[in-house]
Amino acid sequence: MHDRPHGEAPARALPYHEDPAPGSGTLPARAWWAESDAARLSLNGTWAFRLAPTAEGTGSAFLADDPAATASWDRIAVPGHWVLQGHGAPAYTGVAYLFPVDPPRMPDENPTGDHRRVFDLPEGWPADGETVLRFEGVDSCARVWLNGQELGTFQGSRLPHEFAVGHLLRKSGNVLAVRVHQWSAGSYLEDQDMWWLPGIFRDVTLLHRPDRAPADFFVHAGYDHTTGTGTLRVDCDVPGRVTVPELGLDLATGEEATAPVEPWTAETPRRYDGELVTAGERVPLRIGFRTVRIEDGLLKVNGRRILFRGVNRHEFHPETGRTVDLETMREDVLLMKRHNINAVRTSHYPPHPAFLDLCDEYGLWVIDECDLETHGFCWMPDWRGNPVADERWTPALIDRAQRMVERDKNRPSVVIWSLGNECGTGAGLSAMAAWIRERDPSRPVQYEHDLEYPDSDIFSRMYTPHDEVERIGRREEEPLADPELDTHRRSLPFLLVEYAHAMGNGPGGLSEYQRLFETYERLQGGFVWEWIDHGLAKRTPDGRVYYGYGGDFDEDYHDGNFVCDGLLFPDRTPSPGLIEYKKVIEPVRITGDPDAGTVTVANGHDFAGTGHLAFTWTYEVEGRRIAAGDLAVPPLAPGERAELPLPPAPDGAPPGEAVWTVHARLADRTPWAEAGHEVAWGQLTAVPRPAPVPPPGPAQAPRRDGGRITLGPGVFDATTGRLRSLAGVDLTEGPRLDIFRAPTDNDRGMHWEADAQVSVHWERIGLHRARHRTDAVELTDDALTIRTRVAPNSRDLALVTVYRWTAGEDGALRLTVGVTPEGDWPCPLPRLGLLLGLPAAYGSVTWYGGGPGEAYPDTRAASRLGRYGMTVDELQTPYVRPQENGARADVRWAELRTADGTGLRVTAGPDPFWFTARRWTTGQLDAAEHTPDLEPGDTVWVNLDHAQHGIGTQSCGPAPLPRYHLTAAPAEFGVEFRALSGG
Ligand code: IPT
Numbered sequence: 001m002h003d004r005p006h007g008e009a010p011a012r013a014l015p016y017h018e019d020p021a022p023g024s025g026t027l028p029a030r031a032w033w034a035e036s037d038a039a040r041l042s043l044n045g046t047w048a049f050r051l052a053p054t055a056e057g058t059g060s061a062f063l064a065d066d067p068a069a070t071a072s073w074d075r076i077a078v079p080g081h082w083v084l085q086g087h088g089a090p091a092y093t094g095v096a097y098l099f100p101v102d103p104p105r106m107p108d109e110n111p112t113g114d115h116r117r118v119f120d121l122p123e124g125w126p127a128d129g130e131t132v133l134r135f136e137g138v139d140s141c142a143r144v145w146l147n148g149q150e151l152g153t154f155q156g157s158r159l160p161h162e163f164a165v166g167h168l169l170r171k172s173g174n175v176l177a178v179r180v181h182q183w184s185a186g187s188y189l190e191d192q193d194m195w196w197l198p199g200i201f202r203d204v205t206l207l208h209r210p211d212r213a214p215a216d217f218f219v220h221a222g223y224d225h226t227t228g229t230g231t232l233r234v235d236c237d238v239p240g241r242v243t244v245p246e247l248g249l250d251l252a253t254g255e256e257a258t259a260p261v262e263p264w265t266a267e268t269p270r271r272y273d274g275e276l277v278t279a280g281e282r283v284p285l286r287i288g289f290r291t292v293r294i295e296d297g298l299l300k301v302n303g304r305r306i307l308f309r310g311v312n313r314h315e316f317h318p319e320t321g322r323t324v325d326l327e328t329m330r331e332d333v334l335l336m337k338r339h340n341i342n343a344v345r346t347s348h349y350p351p352h353p354a355f356l357d358l359c360d361e362y363g364l365w366v367i368d369e370c371d372l373e374t375h376g377f378c379w380m381p382d383w384r385g386n387p388v389a390d391e392r393w394t395p396a397l398i399d400r401a402q403r404m405v406e407r408d409k410n411r412p413s414v415v416i417w418s419l420g421n422e423c424g425t426g427a428g429l430s431a432m433a434a435w436i437r438e439r440d441p442s443r444p445v446q447y448e449h450d451l452e453y454p455d456s457d458i459f460s461r462m463y464t465p466h467d468e469v470e471r472i473g474r475r476e477e478e479p480l481a482d483p484e485l486d487t488h489r490r491s492l493p494f495l496l497v498e499y500a501h502a503m504g505n506g507p508g509g510l511s512e513y514q515r516l517f518e519t520y521e522r523l524q525g526g527f528v529w530e531w532i533d534h535g536l537a538k539r540t541p542d543g544r545v546y547y548g549y550g551g552d553f554d555e556d557y558h559d560g561n562f563v564c565d566g567l568l569f570p571d572r573t574p575s576p577g578l579i580e581y582k583k584v585i586e587p588v589r590i591t592g593d594p595d596a597g598t599v600t601v602a603n604g605h606d607f608a609g610t611g612h613l614a615f616t617w618t619y620e621v622e623g624r625r626i627a628a629g630d631l632a633v634p635p636l637a638p639g640e641r642a643e644l645p646l647p648p649a650p651d652g653a654p655p656g657e658a659v660w661t662v663h664a665r666l667a668d669r670t671p672w673a674e675a676g677h678e679v680a681w682g683q684l685t686a687v688p689r690p691a692p693v694p695p696p697g698p699a700q701a702p703r704r705d706g707g708r709i710t711l712g713p714g715v716f717d718a719t720t721g722r723l724r725s726l727a728g729v730d731l732t733e734g735p736r737l738d739i740f741r742a743p744t745d746n747d748r749g750m751h752w753e754a755d756a757q758v759s760v761h762w763e764r765i766g767l768h769r770a771r772h773r774t775d776a777v778e779l780t781d782d783a784l785t786i787r788t789r790v791a792p793n794s795r796d797l798a799l800v801t802v803y804r805w806t807a808g809e810d811g812a813l814r815l816t817v818g819v820t821p822e823g824d825w826p827c828p829l830p831r832l833g834l835l836l837g838l839p840a841a842y843g844s845v846t847w848y849g850g851g852p853g854e855a856y857p858d859t860r861a862a863s864r865l866g867r868y869g870m871t872v873d874e875l876q877t878p879y880v881r882p883q884e885n886g887a888r889a890d891v892r893w894a895e896l897r898t899a900d901g902t903g904l905r906v907t908a909g910p911d912p913f914w915f916t917a918r919r920w921t922t923g924q925l926d927a928a929e930h931t932p933d934l935e936p937g938d939t940v941w942v943n944l945d946h947a948q949h950g951i952g953t954q955s956c957g958p959a960p961l962p963r964y965h966l967t968a969a970p971a972e973f974g975v976e977f978r979a980l981s982g983g
Contacts, residue, residue: 016153017055017141017184020104020392022399025152027132027162029399029406030216032353036283039126039208041119043133043176047200048116049076051087055110057179062116063145065175070116079323081139081199082113090321090536092550094193094559097376103385104185104392111182115200120172129210129280131166133176136352137202139322141184145177155186155396158349158371159403165206176204188387189396191376192348192421194314194563195534197321202352213280214238217253219410220442223263223289225303230261230289240278244287247272263302264288264412266342267587267608269363271412288360288412292443294457297475299444299493299524301365301415304638306606307517308365308525309585310343311336311567312498315351318537318547318570326354331572332531333358337672339567339574339582340679345497345527348373348421350404359413362672366413367446367497367527370404370432372397372420389426401432405439418497419447419455430455448497452485459492462529463499463957466512473520496526501956502577503565504745504879508858508951508960510584518604528581529956534563535570535880538930546931547880561745564880565955576854576862576877583681583862588613590662590682594646599662599684601633602641610636613679614667617647619686622656622892623848623867631662649686657892658687659865683864689892692909692976695808699782702805709777711784712807713979721777721786721803723836726813727979729904732939733837735815735975737790737801740768741830741884741948742926745955756954761827766792768926782806797823799968814909816974817946825968830884832971833913833945840919840938841898843872847915849891853877856887856914858950858964863889872896872917872940882928887948891915895980896940903980906944911973914945946973 016024048070052058061069076085083090088111091098099107125131135142139157143150147170151163168174182198209215217236224231234242236253243250247259253276262270274285290302298305313332315322329352336344344364346355349371359366377386387393401419408414417440419432433445433455444457453459459472471477472494480486500507507528517523535547547570550558564570567578588610592599599617603610615631627650634642646660664680666673702711709716713727716734723734741747743759750756762768769792776787784805791798802818819832850863852870854877868888877885888894890912897903906913918925919936928934950964 014104015055016143017110017181018104018106020185020387020396022156022396023152023154023161025163026154027164029160029403031218031410032160032407033283034354034357036281038210038213038281039122041122041206043117043119043204043206044078045117046075047078048073049082049087050074050114051082052112052114054108055112055181057112058114062114063148063175063177065148065173067118073116076115078115078117078200078204079202081197081201081321081323083197083199084319084321084536087113089553089555090195090197091553091555092195092558092563094562095191095375095378096557097187097191098196098557099183099187101376101380101385103188103387103390106183106187111198113180113199115178115180117176119174119176121169121174126208126210129166129208129213130164131169132162132207132209133165134160134162134205134207135200135202136160138178138180138200139198140186140190141181143179147175155184156371156400156403157186157190159400160407186396189372189374189393189400192373193375195321195536201321201323210280212238212278214240214276214278214283216406217276217283217410219285219287221287221289221412222291222442223261223302224291225263228260229258230263231256231258232287232289234276234285236276236278238278238280240276242274242276242285244272244274249274261289264290265301265607266363266365266413267605269361271360286360290412292415294444294493297491297493298521299458302607304606305521306365306524308343308495308527309341310345310365310525310527311341311531312345312347312527312529313351313531314347314534316532316534318535321536324352329355329358333362333364334672335568335572335574336364337362338677339578340585340587341581343367343525343527345369345418347530350408353407356408356411356413360411364413365415366411367416367418368404368408368414369418370400370420372400373422374424375422377424383424386424386426388423388428391427394428394431397428397432398435401435405436409440414443416444416446416458419445422449425450446495446497452480452482453489453492454485457492458495459489460495460497462497463501463953464496465958466509466516466961469496469513469516469523470520473516473523475522493524494522495524498529499526499957500528501565501953502528502530502567502575503562503955504881504883505856505877505885506744506746506859506951507577507953508746508856508964509953509958510581510859511861512961514584528567530566532566532568532572533570533880534566537570540932544932548930549880561881569878570880576859579853580859580862586680588664588680590664590680592646592660592682592684594660594684594686597646598643599631599646599660599682600641600643601636601664603636603638605638607638609638610664612667612670613664616663616665618661619650619653619658620661620866621654621658621687623865626650626653646684655690656687657689660684660686661864681864695806695810695812695814697809700807700809701781702779702784704779709779709784711805712813713811714805714807714813716784718777720774721784723813726904726977727811729902729979730839731836732839733835735834735836735944736772737799737817737819738835738943739770739790739799739829739832740922742882742922744883744951745881746952747830749954750956756959758827758954758959762830765797765826766794767830768923769793795823797821797825812976812978814974814976816972819971821968821970828949828965829968830949830966831943831945832947832966833943833973834975836942836944837939838896838904838942840936840940842896842903842940844897845870845872845875845894845917846897847888847891847894849894849912849915850889854886855889856948856951858952858960860889865890872919875917878931880931882925882931882934884925886918887914887916887945889914896942897980898982901980901982905978905980907976907978909974909976911946913973913975914943914948916943916945917941944975946971
């Protein structure tokens with residue numbers, strides 16, 4: 001127990017790593033610039049390294065000049081995390097601190113990495129001025145020595161820290177020693193939901209600072225949309241001139257000039273090359289003119305309300321953790337642009353500065369978030385001890401705000417400053433907000449976790465259900481107790497800074513959110529949680545790569561696969577969630593009325609016209625292209641729409657269901673995608689699906705023959721009534737009712753909210769252990785009828801299921817299934833449909849229906865009608881933790897074939913079905929914890945589902961909307977089976 005009031009500092013002075021003060025010896029925070037004519041030397045590379053168990057480190061020998069000092073040490077890559085380079089292990093927790101909560105103290109066990117690098121100055125390193133040693137990111141606390149002299153200490157992992165070192169430098173043999181503590185007082189401020197990854201994980205650079213070079217400058221570049229002019233002023237601590245040749249500008253620092261310009265926006269990231277010239281340094285500038293304002297309760301850029309189609313991005317690479325190289329950063333930006341994403345929240349810390357440069361270059365709106373989260377205090381009564389409510393920490397909080405704002409203030413992409421994430425409430429946050437507002441009044445400040453929003457210019461929430469978002473959209477949210485605060489909050493624009501938790505299969509419900517954002521101007525969009533699964537690469541004994549999550553690194557406490565909740569798989573392959581998101585947020589909407597012969601194109605961009613897009617159409621019958629052409633769409637201004645005539649239906653088209661597909665593609669190459677890249681699409685039904693025709697000839701009669709029953713091409717087991725074979729296609733398992741799916745992460749719900757876990761109900765009532773009982777096998781003149789009862793083990797619930805088989809003269813077998821529930825079903829069903837098994841050789845699939853990717857009831861926007869072919873293996877979606885996946889929506893027919901072409905064709909009738917095929921059972925899928933646990937068996941398991949329960953986003957957020965619940969209710973559905981001969 002505490003022998004002193006909680007949170008009160010002990011009498012003796014704290015060691016620097018336990019001191020809440022931000023550090024000592026560092027230079028004031030300032031802007032970051034990547035290019036200039038001043039000399040610089042990267043100190044990235046191979047360093048000597050040794051890990052010690054406590055904050056003592058290895059002692060002082062490694063400070064010495066003696067080359068033998070670290071001769072026997074290991075080598076480590078800087079930037080990098082030692083726990084990903086064979087020293088210790090990563091650990092994952094979502095909320096919990098990995099140390100006793102006793103701020104600002106830390107336990108004695110404090111892995112401490114001593115790093116040492118010896119370097120020479122390059123030939124001609126200037127002798128004048130100053131030289132600065134810069135760290136872009138060290139997790140979590142460092143003490144630094146150069147040539148035996150201590151420079152100082154710092155905390156603030158994802159923030160830059162600099163020291164003046166000129167007086168200590170030698171021409172050669174400089175010994176840089178850095179002691180890095182995994183745990184520090186700063187760790188209390190860095191409780192972001194992610195791996196704990198200590199180390200010097202961003203660049204280390206030596207920067208020459210010539211005499212009369214700027215220490216700092218601030219580019220103010222606003223845009224006046226009423227006049228079309230930009231106003232430029234560059235404040236700088238040393239006098240200099242600013243030139244922008246393209247604009248004919250040449251002005252002194254501190255002076256203001258106005259000129260007609262094209263503004264910067266995320267859609268049109270126009271930058272002007274300029275230069276800041278002082279007596280000591282020439283710094284290239286890339287200036288984006290834009291103005292951010294909150295006006296009329298809306299967030300506006302350049303005078304217009306903008307809509308964020310955003311993602312939360314953590315820095316992550318499956319091999320190197322939060323050390324992310326430039327090419328990977330660029331890949332992130334390109335993937336975002338190609339998937340119609342226009343905004344990034346840098347959850348929950350400022351990213352590597354080069355990432356923001358890419359956002360400026362390619363065009364992404366950025367919420368730059370401070371390196372701050374104290375979420376783990378939520379478990380103490382009233383967040384007791386929370387640093388943001390304890391003034392001892394205020395200097396550290398302000399220091400963090402300063403390091404972010406000063407570093408990133410010159411980025412046009414940054415439109416909002418975020419104080420941090422999940423810190424509860426406290427005066428420290430107000431102090432940060434006040435400092436930021438004073439320093440940079442040109443950008444709004446945002447903070448989510450104080451529901452009264454005293455410090456936020458934006459009303460923001462996380463994972464809010466649709467209906468509540470709608471009320472907020474109407475400015476009809478529940479009032480706050482304090483009328484003044486309520487008035488303030490009600491006046492603010494709204495952002496979902498996190499929504500649609502992309503963990504595993506999902507997120508569901510995106511379309512419905514987007515509809516709200518596009519209906520209510522106050523709702524200015526949101527940021528999907530999150531960009532990428534943080535799965536760390538592991539290898540099976542035979543060398544196959546798979547991805548590990550919490551618990552895979554011998555952690556004694558962890559939060560499992562909650563760290564894998566991104567739109568990208570760890571290797572940056574887009575998951576179905578990203579494909580869905582791309583469709584849902586497409587900036588051009590293509591709809592129409594084929595009966596009237598029209599198509600409507602609506603430009604949903606905020607700033608860009610449609611001139612960069614080329615529109616084409618195809619006309620397909622049953623998924624086969626009959627005709628294609630260009631669609632002339634006049635250039636549309638943002639917000640404009642045009643109704644255009646569809647081309648006449650092609651002559652001589654065969655009968656059958658026909659659709660128009662209209663595509664909007666890039667007319668020309670852009671910096672982020674090739675010409676022809678598809679931005680948006682829409683499908684319109686030209687000829688609806690014909691009703692199934694009744695089979696020809698009289699219905700055939702089933703015949704009993706010993707232990708078998710035959711009906712048309714089908715052979716059945718006489719006892720169970722189960723189909724055994726169909727015209728030479730032997731089934732390993734005949735079709736039978738199936739109601740279970742391997743719970744998705746969203747089905748498993750939030751472990752901290754017991755009633756939000758639908759899969760727990762499923763397991764409790766034994767749905768995964770359903771039993772089948774055959775009550776009657778009836779042969780009549782025109783049908784074989786099997787009466788059964790399908791029931792979960794351990795409960796008196798049941799689905800009375802009647803299979804009615806018929807055959808005509810066309811060689812097909814038809815099955816109609818009637819399902820009647822018995823008892824009070826306490827929860828929705830996972831699925832309702834048929835399961836059948838085919839031999840492993842039936843490994844190739846062709847289908848006509850939705851595709852190409854997976855879809856579920858509330859994740860089907862991206863599924864487009866067409867004819868597709870894939871192998872069974874290609875149908876699988878490799879979620880990091882295996883779970884239900886791979887369903888194809890709206891399937892009219894599907895064929896499974898062997899290599900010689902023998903096959904089975906399943907035709908929907910009348911309703912399309914959800915098609916799934918895999919080489920393992922649902923039980924095996926459910927039991928698997930990692931992808932290599934799934935071993936192909938000797939059966940291809942095929943699900944033909946009449947219905948699926950929605951996906952929702954309840955792994956952190958709302959359940960599927962009620963309309964997507966699969967309630968146990970009477971149902972009838974049918975399919976037709978037909979054997980296909982090979983060759
Ligand atoms: C929210 C956090 O802000 C984010 O870091 C992440 O943990 C996410 O949830 C879930 O993956 S906090 C949530 C518990 C409301």
